[in-house]
Amino acid sequence: MSDQWKNSGLKRILLAATYSWAGLCAAWKNEAAFRQEVLLLGVLVPLGLWLGDDGVERALLIGSLLLVLMVELLNSAIEAVVDRFGTERHELSGRAKDLGSAAVLIALINVAVIWGLVLYDNFYS
Secondary structure (H helix, E strand, O other): OOHHHHOOOHHHHHHHHHHHHHHHHHHHHHOHHHHHHHHHHHHHHHHHHHHOOOHHHHHHHHHHHHHHHHHHHHHHHHHHHHHHHOOOOOHHHHHHHHHHHHHHHHHHHHHHHHHHHHHHHHHHO
């Protein structure tokens, strides 16, 4: 029997949750940007729940913040793989890291746009 069938059902879900938790712990331990974004999330989620007028607005406000964390985790994964491959400077390694960083920037701009539009609509309509 192949290994793919040994870990199925509930065991697979529990293993996946364990690996995910390990990834979050590694990001917290090794990535300053991730820690900063989590702390910002801790401040902005309650604010988003309070400022959002309905479920859709609250989902947009909080979802945009969670998207930043997701993109940051992917960026960190890209950086780890590039660093694991080698420490010498290479154009493609630099490009991969720059593209990951750009994705985080776009996610942060997304937060600013969503929060700005929702708050503008709530205060000026």
